[in-house]
Every structure is written in C-alpha cells, then in structure tokens.
Amino acid sequence: MAKSKYEYVKKFERNDSLLPNTWLVIRVDGRGFHKFSDKHGFVKPNDQKALELMNKCAENVMNDFRDIVLAYGQSDEYSFVLKKECSLYDRRETKIVSTIVSLFTSNYVFNWNKYFPDKELLYPPSFDGRVVQYPDDNNLRDYLSWRQTDCHINNLYNTCFWALVHSGKTETEAENVLRGTVSSEKNELLYSQFNINYNKLPEMYRKGSVIIRQEVSNLKYHLYVISLGTLYTAHSRKD
Amino acid sequence: MAKSKYEYVKKFERNDSLLPNTWLVIRVDGRGFHKFSDKHGFVKPNDQKALELMNKCAENVMNDFRDIVLAYGQSDEYSFVLKKECSLYDRRETKIVSTIVSLFTSNYVFNWNKYFPDKELLYPPSFDGRVVQYPDDNNLRDYLSWRQTDCHINNLYNTCFWALVHSGKTETEAENVLRGTVSSEKNELLYSQFNINYNKLPEMYRKGSVIIRQEVSNLKYHLYVISLGTLYTAHSRKD
Amino acid sequence: MAKSKYEYVKKFERNDSLLPNTWLVIRVDGRGFHKFSDKHGFVKPNDQKALELMNKCAENVMNDFRDIVLAYGQSDEYSFVLKKECSLYDRRETKIVSTIVSLFTSNYVFNWNKYFPDKELLYPPSFDGRVVQYPDDNNLRDYLSWRQTDCHINNLYNTCFWALVHSGKTETEAENVLRGTVSSEKNELLYSQFNINYNKLPEMYRKGSVIIRQEVSNLKYHLYVISLGTLYTAHSRKD
Amino acid sequence: MAKSKYEYVKKFERNDSLLPNTWLVIRVDGRGFHKFSDKHGFVKPNDQKALELMNKCAENVMNDFRDIVLAYGQSDEYSFVLKKECSLYDRRETKIVSTIVSLFTSNYVFNWNKYFPDKELLYPPSFDGRVVQYPDDNNLRDYLSWRQTDCHINNLYNTCFWALVHSGKTETEAENVLRGTVSSEKNELLYSQFNINYNKLPEMYRKGSVIIRQEVSNLKYHLYVISLGTLYTAHSRKD
Numbered sequence: 001m002a003k004s005k006y007e008y009v010k011k012f013e014r015n016d017s018l019l020p021n022t023w024l025v026i027r028v029d030g031r032g033f034h035k036f037s038d039k040h041g042f043v044k045p046n047d048q049k050a051l052e053l054m055n056k057c058a059e060n061v062m063n064d065f066r067d068i069v070l071a072y073g074q075s076d077e078y079s080f081v082l083k084k085e086c087s088l089y090d091r092r093e094t095k096i097v098s099t100i101v102s103l104f105t106s107n108y109v110f111n112w113n114k115y116f117p118d119k120e121l122l123y124p125p126s127f128d129g130r131v132v133q134y135p136d137d138n139n140l141r142d143y144l145s146w147r148q149t150d151c152h153i154n155n156l157y158n159t160c161f162w163a164l165v166h167s168g169k170t171e172t173e174a175e176n177v178l179r180g181t182v183s184s185e186k187n188e189l190l191y192s193q194f195n196i197n198y199n200k201l202p203e204m205y206r207k208g209s210v211i212i213r214q215e216v217s218n219l220k221y222h223l224y225v226i227s228l229g230t231l232y233t234a235h236s237r238k239d
Numbered sequence: 240m241a242k243s244k245y246e247y248v249k250k251f252e253r254n255d256s257l258l259p260n261t262w263l264v265i266r267v268d269g270r271g272f273h274k275f276s277d278k279h280g281f282v283k284p285n286d287q288k289a290l291e292l293m294n295k296c297a298e299n300v301m302n303d304f305r306d307i308v309l310a311y312g313q314s315d316e317y318s319f320v321l322k323k324e325c326s327l328y329d330r331r332e333t334k335i336v337s338t339i340v341s342l343f344t345s346n347y348v349f350n351w352n353k354y355f356p357d358k359e360l361l362y363p364p365s366f367d368g369r370v371v372q373y374p375d376d377n378n379l380r381d382y383l384s385w386r387q388t389d390c391h392i393n394n395l396y397n398t399c400f401w402a403l404v405h406s407g408k409t410e411t412e413a414e415n416v417l418r419g420t421v422s423s424e425k426n427e428l429l430y431s432q433f434n435i436n437y438n439k440l441p442e443m444y445r446k447g448s449v450i451i452r453q454e455v456s457n458l459k460y461h462l463y464v465i466s467l468g469t470l471y472t473a474h475s476r477k478d
Numbered sequence: 479m480a481k482s483k484y485e486y487v488k489k490f491e492r493n494d495s496l497l498p499n500t501w502l503v504i505r506v507d508g509r510g511f512h513k514f515s516d517k518h519g520f521v522k523p524n525d526q527k528a529l530e531l532m533n534k535c536a537e538n539v540m541n542d543f544r545d546i547v548l549a550y551g552q553s554d555e556y557s558f559v560l561k562k563e564c565s566l567y568d569r570r571e572t573k574i575v576s577t578i579v580s581l582f583t584s585n586y587v588f589n590w591n592k593y594f595p596d597k598e599l600l601y602p603p604s605f606d607g608r609v610v611q612y613p614d615d616n617n618l619r620d621y622l623s624w625r626q627t628d629c630h631i632n633n634l635y636n637t638c639f640w641a642l643v644h645s646g647k648t649e650t651e652a653e654n655v656l657r658g659t660v661s662s663e664k665n666e667l668l669y670s671q672f673n674i675n676y677n678k679l680p681e682m683y684r685k686g687s688v689i690i691r692q693e694v695s696n697l698k699y700h701l702y703v704i705s706l707g708t709l710y711t712a713h714s715r716k717d
Numbered sequence: 718m719a720k721s722k723y724e725y726v727k728k729f730e731r732n733d734s735l736l737p738n739t740w741l742v743i744r745v746d747g748r749g750f751h752k753f754s755d756k757h758g759f760v761k762p763n764d765q766k767a768l769e770l771m772n773k774c775a776e777n778v779m780n781d782f783r784d785i786v787l788a789y790g791q792s793d794e795y796s797f798v799l800k801k802e803c804s805l806y807d808r809r810e811t812k813i814v815s816t817i818v819s820l821f822t823s824n825y826v827f828n829w830n831k832y833f834p835d836k837e838l839l840y841p842p843s844f845d846g847r848v849v850q851y852p853d854d855n856n857l858r859d860y861l862s863w864r865q866t867d868c869h870i871n872n873l874y875n876t877c878f879w880a881l882v883h884s885g886k887t888e889t890e891a892e893n894v895l896r897g898t899v900s901s902e903k904n905e906l907l908y909s910q911f912n913i914n915y916n917k918l919p920e921m922y923r924k925g926s927v928i929i930r931q932e933v934s935n936l937k938y939h940l941y942v943i944s945l946g947t948l949y950t951a952h953s954r955k956d
C-alpha cells in the first residue's frame with residue numbers, strides 16, 4: 001500500500017507550541033448570541049438560568065482539564081486560566097483551544113434541558129476561542145480585571161436600557177436617553193426612575209462568576225463557583 | 240471607569256493570520272472516541288448511523304461556512320477544505336478552527352436523537368481540530384488521498400478483526416491472527432473464512448464520505464454527500 | 479557538571495520552520511542609507527559604484543547559497559528568491575534570514591575598497607532582512623514586478639529632483655516643483671529643461687539589476703548580472 | 718502607474734511580533750568559524766585578540782541599541798539581552814534579529830585591522846542569529862548560566878587538548894587521552910603534565926565576557942566589559 005507516498009503532507013502541519021512558563025488564558029465566546037438569546041427568549045438584561053448553564057459548562061471543562069486553576073465568566077463568554085507549568089498537549093495552541101471550545105460547546109447543548117426544561121433548543125449554538133499568553137502574575141490579574149470591568153460597564157448599561165424598554169420606551173429612545181451618560185448618571189437614573197439600587201443587584205450579574213479549584217490532595221479537589229466583588233490575585237501553584 | 244488601565248492586556252494576543260492563497264484544511268477529530276463508541280454500543284466495525292450523524296454535522300458546517308468547498312470524512316474525523324481565496328475571519332487560525340470545531344460538536348449533540356432515537360447520550364463528546372495550509376492543488380489532492388488511504392487500511396483491518404471476534408475469538412487472538420498480514424492476505428481471510436467479499440462492502444465504509452458543493456448561483460447551491468471510490472482533483476474556484 | 483540543570487532553557491526556542499513548497503523571498507534593506515550615502519558622498523541620483531558593490535554582495539551570497547535561483551536589486555535593497563523545494567536549515571526563518579543578511583553585510587564592508595579605493599569607509603553600515611513566502615509563481619512574479627515598479631517610480635522622481643537641485647534649486651524648491659506631477663510630466667520636465675531623455679538613461683538605474691543562475695551541471699553554474707527591462711517569469715526548477 | 722496592482726504581495730508578510738513583557742535574548746553565532754579560525758591562524762585554545770574583537774563588536778551593538786541591557790560572549794558567540802519592556806521595531810522578530818546580526822557582522826569586518834593589523838582578512842566571515850523569549854528573571858539567569866557553563870566545559874577541554882597537541886601529540890591521540898575524563902581529571906592532567914593551574918588562567922577564557930550598561934542619566938551611560946566568575950542576576954529596569 002503506497003501509504004508513504006502521501007504521508008509527506010503531514011510536514012505542512014505547523015508546530016504551534018506556546019512559550020513555556022507563561023499563564024495561558026483560553027477565552028470562549030458565544031457566536032451570534034445576540035440572535036441566539038432573542039430566539040430563545042432569554043430574560044433581559046440577565047437570564048439567571050442561561051448564566052447558570054454557562055457556569056455548569058465551565059465547571060465540567062475544569063473537571064476534565066486539571067491544569068485549569070481558575071475560570072471567569074460573564075455574559076456569553078468564559079475565560080479559562082491554565083497554570084504556567086501546564087504541559088497539556090505539549091502546549092500546542094490549536095489543540096488546546098479547539099478541545100476546550102469543543103467540550104464547552106458540547107456541555108452547553110447536552111445540559112440545555114436541565115436548565116431550560118420547558119424550552120426547546122431551536123438550533124445548535126456555537127462558540128469561538130482564542131489563546132493569550134501572560135508572562136507574569138500582574139498581567140494575568142489585569143486580564144481578569146479587564147474582563148470584569150467589561151462585565152460591569154455592559155451590565156450597568158444593559159440594566160438601564162432594559163428598564164427603559166420594559167417601561168415602554170422603544171429601543172431607539174432608550175439608546176438616546178443613555179448616550180453619553182457616565183456611570184453615576186446611570187446609577188441615578190436607575191434609582192430615581194425605577195427605584196433600583198444597582199449595588200443591591202445580584203453579584204453574578206454585576207461582577208460575573210469565578211470558579212476556583214482548591215486542591216485537597218493529589219486525588220481530590222473542590223470547585224467553588226463564586227460571584228464576587230474582588231478577584232483574588234493569581235499565583236503559580238507551588239510544587 | 241478605569242477601563243483603559245487594563246486594556247493593554249489585549250496587546251498580548253498574537254496575530255495568527257494564515258498565509259494568503261493557500262488551501263486551508265481543518266481536520267476535526269473525535270477525542271476519546273474509542274471509549275465513546277464502546278459506551279454507546281456502536282456496531283463494529285462500522286456503525287452506519289454514527290457515520291451518518293458525522294455526515295450530517297459536516298453538512299451543517301458546510302451550510303454555515305460558504306468558503307468550504309469540499310469535506311471528507313471517515314471514522315470519527317472530518318476534513319474541511321476552504322478555498323484558497325478564503326478571507327473568513329481574516330484567515331485567523333484559532334478563530335477559524337475553534338468556530339468550526341464548536342459548530343461540528345454542537346451539531347453532534349443536537350442531532351444525536353435523530354440518529355439514535357432509542358439510545359441516550361451518556362456524556363458530552365468532544366473533538367479537537369487542527370489547520371494545515373497547502374500551497375498547491377497537488378498537495379491538497381495528496382492530503383485527501385492520505386486520509387482515504389488511512390480509511391482503507393484501518394477499515395480492512397477492523398473488518399477482519401471484528402469478523403474474528405464475532406466468530407468467537409478473543410481480541411488478543413484476533414490481533415495475533417492479523418499481525419504482519421498484508422492486504423491480499425486480509426482479503427483472502429475474509430473471503431475464505433467468512434465468505435465476505437471486501438470489495439462488495441458499502442463504499443462509505445471502505446472509502447469514506449465526500450461532501451461537495453455545487454454552486455447553482457450566487458444565492459443557491461447544492462450539497463452532495465457521496466461515498467466514492469476515487470476523489471476528484473481539487474481546483475480553485477474561478478471567480 | 480550540572481549542565482543539564484540549565485539546559486531546559488533551550489525549550490523556549492520557537493520552531494519557526496516556514497511552510498514547505500512555497501517560494502521564499504528574503505529582502506535585505508539598507509538601514510539608515512540616506513545618511514550613509516550622504517556621509518560617503520554617493521553620486522546622486524545614482525552612484526554607479528555603489529550599485530555595483532550591491533551587485534557584488536548579492537553575487538557572493540548566491541555563490542554561497544545554491545538554493546537561491548534569482549536575485550533582484552535596486553537602490554539599497556536586494557531580494558533573494560529561494561526555490562520552492564529549498565530545505566536550507568530546515569526552512570527555519572530566523573536562521574535563513576540572519577545568515578543571508580550577515581553574509582551580505584560582510585561582503586559590503588569586505589569589498590568596499592575595491593569599489594571605492596579612494597574613499598574611506600567611515601563607519602560600519604548595516605542592513606535588515608525579512609522573509610516572505612509566496613505559494614505560486616504568479617505571486618512571486620508580482621512581487622518582483624512590485625519591487626521593479628518601486629524602482630521606476632523612485633528613480634524617475636529622484637532623477638528630476640537632483641536635476642533641479644544640481645541646476646541651483648534648493649531641495650525644498652525641487653520638492654515643490656515635483657509635488658503632484660505624474661510620470662509624463664516628469665519625463666517632459668527632464669526633456670524640456672535638462673535635455674534628458676529618461677528612457678535613454680542606463681537600465682540599471684531605471685529597472686534595477688537581476689542576477690540569475692544558469693545550472694550547467696550539478697557541479698557548475700553561471701551567474702549573470704543583468705539590467706533588464708522586463709523580468710522573466712519565475713518557474714520552479716524541474717527535477 | 719499600476720502600482721496598486723502589485724502591492725497585494727505585501728499581505729503575504731507575516732506579523733511576527735514577539736510577546737510583550739518577556740526578556741528577549743538574541744544570540745549571534747559564528748558560521749563556519751572552525752575553518753575561519755584555522756585559515757586566519759588564531760592562537761589555540763584562545764586567541765586574545767579575536768576575543769577582544771568580538772567584545773568590540775558587541776560593545777558597538779550595545780551603543781547602537783539602548784534597549785540592550787547586558788551582553789554575554791564566549792568563543793564565537795554573543796548573546797544580547799533586551800529588557801522586557803523593549804518596544805524596538807514593535808518587537809518584530811526578524812527585524813530585530815537581522816539588524817543586530819548585520820551590525821555585529823559589519824563591525825567584525827570593519828574593525829578587523831585594528832585587532833589584526835598584520836593579518837589580512839582572507840574572506841568575509843558571517844554569523845547567524847536567533848531570538849529566545851524568557852518570561853521571568855530566573856529563566857534569563859539560567860540561560861546565562863547555561864552559556865557560561867558551556868564556555869567552561871569547552872574551554873577546559875580545549876585547554877587540555879591543545880596542551881597535548883602542542884606537546885607533540887597528534888589530534889587523534891589527544892582526543893583519545895581526553896575521552897571519558899571528568900573535570901577533576903582534566904584539571905589534574907593540566908597541573909601534573911603541564912604545570913598549568915587552570916584556575917589561574919585568564920577569566921575571559923574560563924568564564925567569558927560580560928558587558929553591562931550603567932545608566933548615568935537619560936543621556937549618558939557607561940558600558941563595562943567584564944570577565945567575571947559569577948554572573949549577576951538580571952533584573953528588569955525600574956522606571
């Protein structure tokens with residue numbers, strides 16, 4: 001069998017190993033989730049069940065990949081942090097990102113019915129993924145702060161926007177009201193017009209969710225899904 | 240809001256655009272499918288329904304991404320060929336591979352019940368993905384020949400192996416019988432001992448499946464899922 | 479000796495092999511040659527000896543690296559074309575580009591006195607380098623056309639500019655005269671004001687230089703340094 | 718002028734920016750220097766003048782690139798350390814490595830006569846270069862220790878080898894004597910047979926050379942070329 005005749009084509013595969021001794025962040029992002037959440041009637045601005053489903057998917061990814069030490073999620077995205085000394089798949093970039101995105105997606109469809117027992121999944125959702133390397137702990141902490149800040153900014157805006165829309169304004173009118181407003185004005189608008197104290201809203205909506213792994217022993221660990229105000233500083237695991 | 244303070248972390252993202260004017264092949268591979276097929280009682284050596292489910296997933300991926308001109312599948316893997324002039328996501332490698340793997344996976348779980356109405360999906364399956372660039376048509380054709388040769392070699396072996404096992408041999412005994420045999424000996428074994436004419440077995444098992452897109456117009460195209468003996472030579476689409 | 483203790487640092491080296499079966503172009507570019515040509519009193523707009531020195535360096539690079547099939551030079555740059563099947567240094571990008579740039583530079587300093595016997599080299603000149611991969615012959619031909627077009631545009635401009643300056647205009651005045659003019663106007667200016675027929679100027683100035691290798695046998699080849707109007711189409715070498 | 722028609726070829730250039738916030742090490746290595754040192758009659762095992770010429774080249778490279786904080790050289794190689802926050806050429810890999818290798822090479826040829834006034838340079842020498850990224854200070858320190866250990870091992874061996882050869886042994890005989898010996902045996906051999914106390918030999922031969930930059934002010938700095946026993950730990954510059 002002339003197998004060898006064709007095998008040269010393997011040489012066109014690129015070695016895409018990532019730099020050793022850097023934090024690896026894999027961020028999974030919903031593809032077309034604006035439309036997806038519309039079609040499936042997600043509660044606006046935050047759908048508790050949809051966020052819990054995201055957390056469940058992330059939890060299962062962490063159970064499968066022990067090198068993930070922390071995950072942070074908000075809206076339709078989740079970031080997974082692999083420890084610096086991780087040697088998963090020889091740190092090959094596309095292998096790592098494709099496998100994690102695939103497992104996350106699979107869990108999303110697989111677990112849909114547990115979170116939405118009365119809602120049929122109308123079509124298969126999908127996610128994209130990317131990998132970023134961070135050389136030191138400060139860079140990683142700032143990455144997580146960046147995503148959490150993004151969560152805050154978007155959620156404050158969306159809370160105002162949907163309060164206005166639910167009170168009878170059109171989407172265009174709501175946008176016009178909010179254009180150019182700063183945080184304090186949005187807080188004030190929520191309080192004065194809708195009697196909403198933004199800081200009393202659930203932390204999961206305002207701050208996102210964090211999953212941390214606590215190693216109890218080599219064979220055992222706990223995962224904690226937490227909605228919290230301040231992210232812990234990330235540290236390399238001591239060996 | 241000190242958003243800008245953290246945004247520098249975006250600079251750590253690598254630009255991973257692939258070379259222009261090359262064929263892009265994305266190969267999706269089942270992760271741990273040996274165990275998965277055992278747990279779900281797939282018929283050996285080939286489960287018709289499982290292969291049809293793979294074909295369905297590939298078809299839906301091709302419906303979503305118009306730049307895919309051809310797909311080739313066998314066993315638990317599928318290769319998607321994007322045309323040379325493809326500018327999908329600016330040809331960013333991880334964006335392309337993660338999205339295609341995710342959509343394939345999502346379809347697998349989503350459509351499971353249609354192909355296995357009496358079989359519960361026990362846990363979420365996953366796939367990995369890789370990207371290979373091929374500069375010219377000959378390289379691409381050889382890539383497809385390589386995967387088809389792989390299909391043939393594995394399927395001939397597996398057909399013998401499972402015939403022996405189904406006839407009462409242990410797996411170890413079957414392996415011993417087959418060790419060192421060449422193709423003609425395996426064909427002879429199937430014919431003389433099990434009255435199986437290998438060349439009369441379904442082409443989908445022996446050769447894999449090909450999906451080609453026939454553009455009818457800018458707005459319309461047909462997808463043909465074909466099990467065929469000889470792969471067509473790939474050509475760049477004329478514009 | 480605890481050598482092994484430190485050797486892990488080699489793992490941080492990236493495998494930067496280029497894609498097989500693509501044309502490799504290495505372009506070497508003078509660094510700060512505007513100042514360098516001023517300091518060394520190069521004749522403007524073209525210094526015959528300086529161009530001949532560039533050609534000599536390129537010739538010696540081609541003598542050292544047999545995988546280079548063609549080189550094209552103009553002004554303070556030179557492009558080297560390595561054949562598609564080239565396996566020099568396993569096609570490692572930084573190894574290839576650094577070695578070629580180094581050898582080119584070394585030749586420039588080494589041969590300076592032969593071309594400028596009466597002019598002392600005042601300080602060590604340097605060059606940078608880059609690598610570009612071209613999948614097919616058309617891309618490569620267009621690359622060469624691009625550099626030759628660049629040569630033409632710059633040389634026509636510079637010929638006008640220096641004619642004006644040599645006739646007594648300041649550099650600023652010369653720039654003002656030329657701002658917004660098209661090719662035909664520049665040709666007309668040269669002819670009417672300076673009696674220069676641009677198309678009669680030496681081809682090396684107007685079109686650049688090409689070095690091609692003619693293989694006579696496995697052991698012997700000729701290099702031809704040519705100043706020519708139309709570049710030959712590049713073809714892969716038949717084996 | 719149909720310039721735009723060809724300019725698409727620029728899109729084939731890859732963006733090869735290195736990861737931010739990592740130490741960058743550029744190592745320059747002599748190409749074929751075994752033959753080069755033979756042809757030019759370098760004193761064995763160490764040629765004081767040849768090492769001083771290498772140091773001079775490194776010094777001039779450091780004068781040109783202020784982002785280099787430290788350089789380490791031994792034999793025919795030199796490593797340049799660029800600080801973590803270096804943004805030279807947007808951290809583009811081939812631009813950085815090609816420019817530094819070119820400038821080093823240029824200095825080597827340019828300064829040859831100052832170090833070897835009575836020895837003609839017979840042909841142009843060349844160097845290759847590579848880039849390695851190190852995420853933290855320990856990795857960088859271990860890199861430097863690795864090169865210094867390499868210097869020690871090679872120099873101890875070469876000192877024995879050339880002592881034997883200079884005493885009348887053939888090169889093959891010398892190799893046979895040294896095969897399998899450990900450091901202590903080599904030290905003993907030097908002392909007992911040749912009355913050489915290895916630890917009293919010049920530090921530059923045994924340990925290599927280090928060049929450090931001491932910033933006196935924004936406008937002024939000192940370079941110190943040092944031959945020393947223990948390398949300083951590298952630290953990021955405070956800003």
